[in-house]
Amino acid sequence: MGPADPERSAAQLTVVGLGYVGLPLAVRAAEAGFTVTGLDTDEQRTKQLSSGSSYVEDVPDARLLTALNSGRLQMCANYQEVAGFDICVITVPTPLRDGAPDLRCVEDAGRSIAPLITPASTVILESTTYPGTTEDVLVPLLEAGSGLIAGMDFHVGYSPERIDPGNAEWTLETTPKVVSGIDDRSLQAVKSFYDQIVARTVPVSSTRTAELTKLLENTFRQVNIALINELAMCARPLGVNIWEAIDAAATKPFGFMPFWPGPGVGGHCLPIDPSYLSWEVRRRLQYDVRFVSLANEINERMPEHVVDRVEKGLSRPLAGTTVLVLGLAYKKNTGDVRESPAVALTQVLARRGARVRAVEPHADLRLISDDVLCVELTEDEVRSADAVVVATDHDSFDYDMVEKHAAYLFDARNRCRGAVADCL
Ligand SMILES: NC(=O)c1ccc[n+]([C@@H]2O[C@H](COP(=O)([O-])OP(=O)(O)OC[C@H]3O[C@@H](n4cnc5c(N)ncnc54)[C@H](O)[C@@H]3O)[C@@H](O)[C@H]2O)c1
Numbered sequence: 001m002g003p004a005d006p007e008r009s010a011a012q013l014t015v016v017g018l019g020y021v022g023l024p025l026a027v028r029a030a031e032a033g034f035t036v037t038g039l040d041t042d043e044q045r046t047k048q049l050s051s052g053s054s055y056v057e058d059v060p061d062a063r064l065l066t067a068l069n070s071g072r073l074q075m076c077a078n079y080q081e082v083a084g085f086d087i088c089v090i091t092v093p094t095p096l097r098d099g100a101p102d103l104r105c106v107e108d109a110g111r112s113i114a115p116l117i118t119p120a121s122t123v124i125l126e127s128t129t130y131p132g133t134t135e136d137v138l139v140p141l142l143e144a145g146s147g148l149i150a151g152m153d154f155h156v157g158y159s160p161e162r163i164d165p166g167n168a169e170w171t172l173e174t175t176p177k178v179v180s181g182i183d184d185r186s187l188q189a190v191k192s193f194y195d196q197i198v199a200r201t202v203p204v205s206s207t208r209t210a211e212l213t214k215l216l217e218n219t220f221r222q223v224n225i226a227l228i229n230e231l232a233m234c235a236r237p238l239g240v241n242i243w244e245a246i247d248a249a250a251t252k253p254f255g256f257m258p259f260w261p262g263p264g265v266g267g268h269c270l271p272i273d274p275s276y277l278s279w280e281v282r283r284r285l286q287y288d289v290r291f292v293s294l295a296n297e298i299n300e301r302m303p304e305h306v307v308d309r310v311e312k313g314l315s316r317p318l319a320g321t322t323v324l325v326l327g328l329a330y331k332k333n334t335g336d337v338r339e340s341p342a343v344a345l346t347q348v349l350a351r352r353g354a355r356v357r358a359v360e361p362h363a364d365l366r367l368i369s370d371d372v373l374c375v376e377l378t379e380d381e382v383r384s385a386d387a388v389v390v391a392t393d394h395d396s397f398d399y400d401m402v403e404k405h406a407a408y409l410f411d412a413r414n415r416c417r418g419a420v421a422d423c424l
Helices: 022-031 043-050 061-069 104-116 133-146 184-194 207-238 242-249 273-285 290-314 341-351 379-384 399-405
Strands: 012-016 035-039 073-076 087-090 122-125 155-158 177-181 201-203 322-326 355-359 372-374 387-390 409-411
Touching (some): 012 022, 012 104, 022 035, 022 073, 043 073, 061 073, 087 104, 133 207, 155 184, 155 207, 177 207, 207 242, 273 290, 290 341, 290 387, 379 399, 387 399
Parallel strands (some): 012 035, 012 087, 035 073, 087 122, 122 155, 177 201, 322 387, 355 372, 387 409
Antiparallel strands (some): 155 177
């Protein structure tokens, strides 16, 4: 047994979990010449994808269809159909449950693929998780279910995903990818796979290092956003516009990196990943990573703070007012409403008695709560609202029209940058 042969471009790849991470990887691998089976336990998803309809904005239908029509990509919902894979990449969710890592999807996927592992194959975990998961959680499941020995009979590695939904410049292909293995041969197998998928791989010495690398990246971001959010809350009473101060600081060519305030953090990463890190550190070292708890506390307070500012700006209680919220996704130009601070903001508004109407052109409206009526962005909607709040600054919104017709405009993203809007 040796490392995967880079020449073997017809290798059978299975991608387990076809979401924001798994689907782009499956399509990219098919384009790179692999024979790919995308597996998802959600049969509705696999049926939709098989018909050429994508639910991930970074994978347009045309690209999905080309991959399907090439004959190198197929979808399935049954593990038996992927028996005999050469490489299997696991990209399933790793949420929190009661504040603790919930690895049930990783464990289910591990248990399901274990009996299908053949000698010399490679299993790679991409799901974000705490250091030690690959070696302490996944490997025992794979060995128990396969009767084989990891490292000796098959390869195992971890490679964190850095996908940034909506980012056209830094894509799966162009973003350097950290790769690791449980031993040298596993590392070579993992590296030679991703060398065919992305422009640059970055090998590290252990799966634990690769797991921590991902948590470091996201904790760095979560903490810096919290710092700026806290400063934003203090700057205005001090008579300073925080955005102007950040712009000025960002002219320093070294030692400073700009982060921007907003209504909080959302998505599958920033509100969750740092807690994976602090949970593991607390469990193993009985040590509290205070930066993480503090950053969570500050970021979680932001929706309430934005609503306080809107109430102050209106100079009246919110009860009985109509508030139009622009954008519900956690990030601009995407439809991802998971953990979205914009959704939290609508809930605070509703709790204070406001009639909440919201515009979210990118998301499935059924995902939004009962308290919020989803509407189109029209002049009438803007005119009839007591306040308009920019929560997520999608490029598709007509900001000129909003500025012109809003009775009161609060811009939590400072997109308008005009004299008309109040901002953080
Ligand atoms: N979304 C991002 O921007 C992003 C970026 C980097 C890393 N990650 C990490 O990647 C992982 C996946 O995230 P995502 O955003 O792609 O999740 P997602 O919810 O978009 O997709 C996950 C998919 O896995 C499927 N699934 C769940 N359990 C399964 C099982 N046992 N077998 C087969 N399929 C199963 C679900 O049906 C779903 O379609 C997470 O650990 C996340 O933290 C996400």
